[in-house]
Amino acid sequence: MRIPFAQIDAFTDTPFAGNPAAVMPLSTWLDDATLQKIAAENNLSETAFIVPDTSGEADFALRWFTSGDEVALCGHATLASGHFVLSSDTARQSVRFSTRQAGVLEVARDGLGYTLALPAWEPSPEPMPGIVAALGLDGAVETLWHDKGYALVIVEDEAVVRGLMPDQRALAAEGRLVAVVAARGTTADIVSRVFTPAYAIDEDPVTGSAHAVMVPYWARILGRDRFSAYQASARGGHVACRLDGDRVILGGACVTVIEGVFLLG
Numbered sequence: 001m002r003i004p005f006a007q008i009d010a011f012t013d014t015p016f017a018g019n020p021a022a023v024m025p026l027s028t029w030l031d032d033a034t035l036q037k038i039a040a041e042n043n044l045s046e047t048a049f050i051v052p053d054t055s056g057e058a059d060f061a062l063r064w065f066t067s068g069d070e071v072a073l074c075g076h077a078t079l080a081s082g083h084f085v086l087s088s089d090t091a092r093q094s095v096r097f098s099t100r101q102a103g104v105l106e107v108a109r110d111g112l113g114y115t116l117a118l119p120a121w122e123p124s125p126e127p128m129p130g131i132v133a134a135l136g137l138d139g140a141v142e143t144l145w146h147d148k149g150y151a152l153v154i155v156e157d158e159a160v161v162r163g164l165m166p167d168q169r170a171l172a173a174e175g176r177l178v179a180v181v182a183a184r185g186t187t188a189d190i191v192s193r194v195f196t197p198a199y200a201i202d203e204d205p206v207t208g209s210a211h212a213v214m215v216p217y218w219a220r221i222l223g224r225d226r227f228s229a230y231q232a233s234a235r236g237g238h239v240a241c242r243l244d245g246d247r248v249i250l251g252g253a254c255v256t257v258i259e260g261v262f263l264l265g
Contacts, residue, residue, distance in 0.1 A: 001265075007044070007258035008080035011206040011237035013113070015257050018237040019206035021077035022047040023084040024262060029061075032070070038262065039065035045201050046077035050085075050097070058098035060085070062105070068200030069176070072101040072148050075208010075250060076237075079116045082107020083254035086114070101148075113253035116208060120248045121146045122216040128153075131179055134170035135195070149177045150213045157183050158191045162232050172197035180210045182218075188230035188238065190218050206237030212248045219243040 003024050012018030022042045026049055029035075039047035044067070050060040062081060064074035078097060085095045086109060094108035106117045123144035131151050132140050142154040155161060161183050171179060176198045185191035192214065194207040204210075211229060218241075219225050225243040230236065240251030 001263075003038075003262040003264060005258070005260045005262045006080075006084050006256055008083055009255045009257055010076035010080045010083070011208070011231075011239055011252040012235075012255060013253040015255050017235050018252075018255075019046075019076040019204065019235065020044050020257070021074075021080040023077070023081050024049050025084075026051045034264075035063070036065055036070070038264070040067045043067050045204055046071070046074045048074070048077035048081045050081055053098050055098060058096040058104050060095065060097050062097035062099050066196075066199045066201055069198075071199065071209075073099070073118070073209040073212065075116060075118055075211065076206055078105050078118075079107060079114060079208060079250070079252060080254055082114055082116065083256070087256065110251055113251060116250045116252070117244075118208065118212040118248045118250065120216045120243060120246050121148060121150065121213045123150065123152045123213050131171065131174050131177070134174060135166045135179060135181060136164060137181075144217065146213050148213075149175075150210065151177050151179045152213055152217060153179065153181045154217075155181060155183045158185045158187070158232075161185075161191050161193055164193055166195050168195070168197040168202045171195055174198075178204075178207070178210060180207070180214060182214055185230060187232075189222065189227035190214065190229045190241075191232050192229065193232055203233055205233040205235040206231045206239065208239070208250055211239055211241060211250055215241045215243050215248040215250075
C-alpha cells in the first residue's frame with residue numbers, strides 16, 4: 001500500500017522552524033493500531049490523517065496522532081493539512097475538516113498564509129501544585145484548567161517562560177495533559193512554552209491547540225480581541241491571535257519540506 005506523504009513546517013514562513021507535521025491522505029480509515037504505528041514511524045510531534053468526508057458537514061475527516069497517542073485537537077497539524085489541500089487546488093479558498101472531539105475546523109487562505117478557526121476553550125481557575133512543581137516553578141501568578149486536558153500556568157514574565165527546565169518524568173506522572181506556561185511578552189504580546197511528555201513529546205515546538213485555551217484568557221486580561229503570540233521553543237513560531245465569539249482564529253504560514261510516499265506492507 002502506497003500512501004502519499006508530506007512533511008510540513010507550520011506557523012513559519014521558513015523551513016526548519018515552526019512545528020513539523022506529517023500529512024497523509026487516505027481513501028478510507030485504516031485501523032487505529034496501524035495509524036498509531038505509522039505516526040510512531042514518522043516520529044514527529046503529529047501525524048495528520050485525512051479522508052474524504054461523506055457526512056456533508058466538511059470536505060475531509062481529520063485525525064491526529066503523536067508518536068504515542070491520538071489527541072483531541074492539534075492546531076499546527078490542522079494548519080498543515082489545510083496547506084496540503086489548498087496547495088494542490090489553487091482555486092479553492094478554504095477547506096473544512098470534521099473531527100471527533102473538536103467539531104468542524106476550517107483553514108482559509110489569508111494573503112501569503114492561512115487562518116485557522118478553532119473552538120474557544122475558556123479555562124477556569126484551579127490549583128495545580130503538582131504541575132507547578134513539576135515545571136520547576138516556585139509558584140505561579142495564576143493556574144487554570146480546561147477539561148480537554150489543558151493546564152494553563154501564568155508566570156511573571158517572558159524570562160521565566162524561556163528559562164523553564166521541567167522535570168519531564170514528574171510532569172508525565174501528572175497524567176495525560178498539555179502543560180502551557182505563558183506570560184506577557186516583549187517579543188510578542190504573549191510568550192509561551194508547551195510541555196506534553198505524557199504524549200511522548202517533552203516540548204512541543206508550536207502548539208495551535210494551546211492557543212485555543214490561551215486566547216480566551218489573554219483577550220480578557222489584555223482587554224482586546226487581537227494580539228500576537230510567540231512560542232519560545234528551540235524552533236520557535238509566531239501565531240497571530242483573534243477571539244471571534246466562540247472561535248479562536250489563528251494566523252500563520254506553512255512550508256512543505258518533504259514530499260514522498262509511505263510504503264505500508
